[in-house]
Amino acid sequence: MDFHDILAQHKFTVTATGLQLNATATQLVANPDGGATAGGSLSLLVLNRNRNRNRNRNRNRNRNRNRNRALDAVAGSGMQEPWKEREKLYAALDQWADLPIPLPPNTAQLRRQAVDLLAKQALLRTPREAHREHEIMREASIELSGYLRPLGVEDIGGYEATETLFYLILSLTDEIGLRYKDRYNVLRPNQIEPRLRPLLPNPPHQSYPSNHSFQSFSIAFLFSRLLPEHPASSELFVSARRIAENREWAGLHYAADTNAGYQLARMVAPVLEKVCEEQMLAAQAEWI
Amino acid sequence: MQQSGQTGREIYPQYDALWHLITLGVLDGDHAPVGWCVEPKDKPTRVAIIDTSVAAAHPNLQGAINTELSMDFFSARLGSFAFAPDGLATIGCLPLNLDTEIADGLPHTAKLLAELRDRLSQTSKAHANGVAPCTSPAFSSHGTSVAGLVGARPCITQQHLPTGETTPLALPYTGVDPMCEIVQISTNFDPEPEGLILAFLYADIIGADVVLFPRNIADPHRTIPEIGDIKPGEEPLSNLVRQIAPNPKQAEVWGELAELIVNISQVRPVVCAAGNANEDDGIYPANLASEHNGIISVGAVNAKGYKSSYSATGNITVMAPSNDAEAFDVAEVRLDQQSAAYDPVGVPANNANHKFSSYDVISTDVPGPAGYSGGPFAEAAIGGSMREYGSYFNRFGGTSCASALVAGFLSLGYSTGKITGRSGVEAKSWLLTHCHHHDRDEDACNVLCWSGKPVFPDGDGQTMPAPS
Numbered sequence A: 001m002d003f004h005d006i007l008a009q010h011k012f013t014v015t016a017t018g019l020q021l022n023a024t025a026t027q028l029v030a031n032p033d034g035g036a037t038a039g040g041s042l043s044l045l046v047l048n049r050n051r052n053r054n055r056n057r058n059r060n061r062n063r064n065r066n067r068n069r070a071l072d073a074v075a076g077s078g079m080q081e082p083w084k085e086r087e088k089l090y091a092a093l094d095q096w097a098d099l100p101i102p103l104p105p106n107t108a109q110l111r112r113q114a115v116d117l118l119a120k121q122a123l124l125r126t127p128r129e130a131h132r133e134h135e136i137m138r139e140a141s142i143e144l145s146g147y148l149r150p151l152g153v154e155d156i157g158g159y160e161a162t163e164t165l166f167y168l169i170l171s172l173t174d175e176i177g178l179r180y181k182d183r184y185n186v187l188r189p190n191q192i193e194p195r196l197r198p199l200l201p202n203p204p205h206q207s208y209p210s211n212h213s214f215q216s217f218s219i220a221f222l223f224s225r226l227l228p229e230h231p232a233s234s235e236l237f238v239s240a241r242r243i244a245e246n247r248e249w250a251g252l253h254y255a256a257d258t259n260a261g262y263q264l265a266r267m268v269a270p271v272l273e274k275v276c277e278e279q280m281l282a283a284q285a286e287w288i
Numbered sequence B: 001m002q003q004s005g006q007t008g009r010e011i012y013p014q015y016d017a018l019w020h021l022i023t024l025g026v027l028d029g030d031h032a033p034v035g036w037c038v039e040p041k042d043k044p045t046r047v048a049i050i051d052t053s054v055a056a057a058h059p060n061l062q063g064a065i066n067t068e069l070s071m072d073f074f075s076a077r078l079g080s081f082a083f084a085p086d087g088l089a090t091i092g093c094l095p096l097n098l099d100t101e102i103a104d105g106l107p108h109t110a111k112l113l114a115e116l117r118d119r120l121s122q123t124s125k126a127h128a129n130g131v132a133p134c135t136s137p138a139f140s141s142h143g144t145s146v147a148g149l150v151g152a153r154p155c156i157t158q159q160h161l162p163t164g165e166t167t168p169l170a171l172p173y174t175g176v177d178p179m180c181e182i183v184q185i186s187t188n189f190d191p192e193p194e195g196l197i198l199a200f201l202y203a204d205i206i207g208a209d210v211v212l213f214p215r216n217i218a219d220p221h222r223t224i225p226e227i228g229d230i231k232p233g234e235e236p237l238s239n240l241v242r243q244i245a246p247n248p249k250q251a252e253v254w255g256e257l258a259e260l261i262v263n264i265s266q267v268r269p270v271v272c273a274a275g276n277a278n279e280d281d282g283i284y285p286a287n288l289a290s291e292h293n294g295i296i297s298v299g300a301v302n303a304k305g306y307k308s309s310y311s312a313t314g315n316i317t318v319m320a321p322s323n324d325a326e327a328f329d330v331a332e333v334r335l336d337q338q339s340a341a342y343d344p345v346g347v348p349a350n351n352a353n354h355k356f357s358s359y360d361v362i363s364t365d366v367p368g369p370a371g372y373s374g375g376p377f378a379e380a381a382i383g384g385s386m387r388e389y390g391s392y393f394n395r396f397g398g399t400s401c402a403s404a405l406v407a408g409f410l411s412l413g414y415s416t417g418k419i420t421g422r423s424g425v426e427a428k429s430w431l432l433t434h435c436h437h438h439d440r441d442e443d444a445c446n447v448l449c450w451s452g453k454p455v456f457p458d459g460d461g462q463t464m465p466a467p468s
Helices: A003-009 A032-043 A056-065 A069-077 A083-091 A107-123 A132-138 A145-151 A160-184 A211-226 A231-249 A255-275 A277-285 B019-023 B107-119 B141-151 B193-205 B248-267 B398-415 B424-433
Strands: A012-014 A019-021 B046-051 B155-160 B166-171 B181-186 B210-213 B270-273 B295-301 B318-321 B361-364 B393-396 B435-440 B443-448
Touching: A003 B166, A083 A160, A083 A255, A107 A231, A107 A255, A132 A145, A132 A231, A145 A160, A145 A211, A145 A231, A160 A211, A160 A255, A160 A277, A211 A231, A211 A255, A211 A277, A231 A255, A255 A277, B019 B318, B046 B141, B046 B193, B046 B398, B107 B193, B107 B248, B141 B181, B141 B361, B141 B393, B141 B398, B181 B193, B193 B248, B210 B248, B210 B398, B248 B270, B248 B295, B248 B424, B270 B398, B295 B398, B295 B424, B295 B443, B318 B398, B361 B398, B393 B398, B398 B424, B398 B443, B424 B435
Parallel strands: B046 B181, B046 B210, B210 B270, B270 B295, B295 B318, B318 B443
Antiparallel strands: A012 A019, B155 B166, B361 B393, B435 B443
């Protein structure tokens, strides 16, 4: 049966409940309305439009009822140890243990990069940059506001799976990054440049690559796989870079660490999208 | 305006899943090609789609995706071949035009082209530096829908019955040009220009007949509305709102990307989605379209023949069928009165609710639980036999959808020998000869149609021809 015969003898009809083949053999599109909205939404820039065909004002009313509930639920209970995902991750060890990030700078180059950190340390006292200190303190520990705020879902209910995914990514990438740090064993900036006064104590591991950079960019890369055309997908990369640069302003990382973290995040994304597939699909369902 | 007693009942018309191809005049009401036929091609028309990855295993995409040349720039800076069975294998001799001069006069781009030439040498590996492509089908929804609209083929596949037996199953779905081949070029969405420059260079190197770009580019200098000229005080607003360290070199590279897209459009048409948020002159890079280049900016028209509520308005080269969306703002009130959530309170009497169309455009979806449609089984197929077909298709829309139809339309023009010129400007001229000035109320637009005048199936006095 060729092209013409198939189209002449068979027909798909779109019904209110799904896709019907030949009027007699009915099978439903599992989620026709979600599919419709998703297709239109994801096309370009209209992610918040037309969810379930409701008006925006209805949608917002519903969202507001749930304010403040989700973060309490996620943060309060904490995340279970992701043993299934760690098992998958280690089953694919050969795909991420030796990714080709550049070798770290030598000591002379690190000293030169540390001069830039001295300049940042001085500029941090100027009014224009003073607000970074608050960001740096907030970003010192794991928390999601830097990622949720660009998406417009900070303190809003209904995005628990998205938050769970972000915590999972932070958890898995943390230990991946530690392997690379241990391999290159690069001293922290104030160990190279004693005139630096970091805002925070040096974390108890090496400098290269920056895990803040690696983890933040991993969230950005994976979220952009879920919702590539959401305007915030690109903005998450900007947030990730700011979080990474703030670690330079804090005197904890060289620019080279930031760059290596970015490159590692980009190259490890093919592994993580398979390891985290279940959580990514659950997160995606909250948006489309 | 309907009476309130008739609203909110969720009574929607049934419609032909290929209505968009009939509106485009490519198929007649019986789904027979109008003035063309499917013929095997020694050298099929090549459409480069720069988008997300694609679920190439979809049965309607068999034979449509060029799995030898499709390339992913998401994870590996210089690209990894998306479907290479062995990433360590050498790529061998591929049909590539590495001598392209498209980067002449663009110094940063020329350096990237030199790197790409080296990366594409015969002895290089399928996966650059051992980095796998980031192309899991599960997260390939957008690319799969777009590719299906361009070049899906009707097919006979196998259905797995609950008894354990299998039976043939016809999937009567087609893209605009079922003879074309698609080279999927996927990128990430990091707002940096290098990856997109490499993607466009690759589209040129593979000699694409049509380049489709169904998305925007988050160029901080060209994001609309552009803010480069605004100075609230001593400094430009763009400096004051900058979140990250300035990168003067990158600013130059962004500029070269814009020039490169225009340059490529002189050689081959570049079809761009115009945007889904009523952008004045379209999003970037669709807003680069002019009569002097081959960039084609595509807006959306719904199944009633009205401009889709979200579609960009200015500088649109052509409009093509797509879905619609509700609007409730000063420019227009266009609500779905059949929606269960419809509430007549506060709806002005002079609304445009009659313009709303519930029709979506059906396209190919990622099979199984991933994708826009989802599915009931963790594995959509057993041994290649489909367990259901619902998850294989989805309702799509936006100007991504419309731009994909236009790219397919151009491809069909090449496949049937109706377009002779290869340049973007020649292709655009041919396209414009197939446009019909469609004027409904205050909405006037150029709607594409292969033969005759476009007909819109969603009632309102303009019905599709009845199948014989």
